[in-house]
Amino acid sequence: MLSVVAIVLASYLVLRVVFPLRLPWPVRTALAVLVYGLALHHRIVARFAGSMASPELPKLVIAALGTGFIALLLTAVFVLLLDAATLLVWALRRRSALTALRGPWLRPGAAVLALVLSAFGTWQAMVVPQVRQVDVSITGLPQAFDGYRVLQLTDIHASRLLTGDWVAGVVAEANAQQPDLIVITGDLVDGSVTARANDVRPLVDLHAPDGVIAITGNHEYYGQYQDWMDAFRAMGMAVLENTHVRVERDGAALTIAGVTDPVAERYGQALPDLDAALAGADPQAPVVLLDHRPVAARESAKRGVALQLSGHTHGGHIVGMDRLVACANGGFVSGLYPVDGMQLYVSNGAGLWPGFATRIGVPSEIAVITLRRADG
Structure with missing residues (x-):
């Protein structure tokens, strides 16, 4: 077609x-x-x-x-x-x-x-993305997490276009922000583990006090999915495949949950399952959900998620075309959205797929999301 x-x-x-x-x-x-x-x-x-x-x-x-x-x-x-x-x-x-x-x-x-x-x-x-500062208010956020800084990287798309030197620049800029936690919301790579070994190597240098947490995007499935999951974990990332981790501070907690991507169905892998991702989570801890695509945000809100972080859209690539991209992603394309009591942030992404490598009026970004108490 x-x-x-x-x-x-x-x-x-x-x-x-x-x-x-x-x-x-x-x-x-x-x-x-x-x-x-x-x-x-x-x-x-x-x-x-x-x-x-x-x-x-x-x-x-x-x-x-x-x-x-x-x-x-x-x-x-x-x-x-x-x-x-x-x-x-x-x-x-x-x-x-x-x-x-x-x-x-x-x-x-x-x-x-x-x-x-x-x-x-x-x-x-092809430029190294700029930092975008975003404040997000969350109802019921524990006082200990007021001012907590989450750095979101998404859609890095390490490839023959966005090579290791570029990735190293992204890592240096991310580390310079000194976040409390780094999350990567999918599409880290394009290509096989062997082909991209040198290009993804700088990601091992990402560091934050509460670690680096990643989920899959659709592009991980296009090239040796399980090998990439093993490689990311070997690099020190906590990869969430329909599961969650608990982040603690001064006796309070956040739940960081992550789901897989719907394209998993084509490859016989686990489909996104928010129920599984939240199973056993502390009901008192606000949930930050990592979901590569923003399209299911309203379902996430129904499940009590406080904040969803997504990418996938690349911000729409071109001013004007972003409206078309939004239509294919539940109406969400770039920036912060209130969704039925939940906050959704859709990042423009750091990189993009080399088959459609353009940004006209839609700059790439590294998002630093500062959590704030809504009642404070």
Whole structure:
């Protein structure tokens, strides 16, 4: 299905942008081939160099392919808007406007603008994320945890694009915040344990007084799930698969629970089970739930969860597109949401999948979440 959409998209751009160019036929033919190649590059790479989840190509090649692909998508949007405007002014018989909208270089100019925006988006996707400070009020939070600082990393996506040096930068920035607890809400890696060994190695240097707690995202399942669980635990992380841990301070406690990802069903692994995750938890301790996807937040609220931390959406990648991403994630895409008495925080994420590596107006982040007593 994705290949069909890609071919339709490429054909539209070839017909509306490439063929009308006043260039020799060999040049236009080469451009058409390039358009089709970029539109289908995920399939081509999966065939010859890794997989769709983990392209095993040099960083600059992945960046170039990603920039071209996003440029195609943006060009399609711009040209579609121009074509819609052309039809409208034609219907209204506005000849001067119609002449302007049919200008021979207007649509190629839109393609150039799209390429510039896409290059900026790729650069934004590859920078070390900035720190975002968030205060979250929780009813019934023990006094001992008022001011408790939880650092959330999510969607690191260590890969051939976001390599070990970049991960080391993320780790250094995270440690510099001196949080009480570090949580990682899924999608740490893209690729096999062997392929990503050097890229994830800096994660072993994450440290906080109450440790590092992680859950799975959908991408862990795409590459040797159980091997990754073993590897993360060997790095000193507490990996929660439908279970919880208790964090204590001055005689008070928090429950940190974590669930798996729904994609587990495809791989014969345990589906998300909040009941199992909370089984045996102290009923007096507020629950902080780690769930990679925000879509089930309302169900979490019904179970008495005080705070849910999620990622997965990457903030929507592009301003405007975030509304579409929100629709696929229960209406949640970025930031803090009150959900039926529960607080939900959806992080933009530190990294992203190399197959859609762009951020335009949606910066990456390392979230430092400070817990506050709601009645204080």
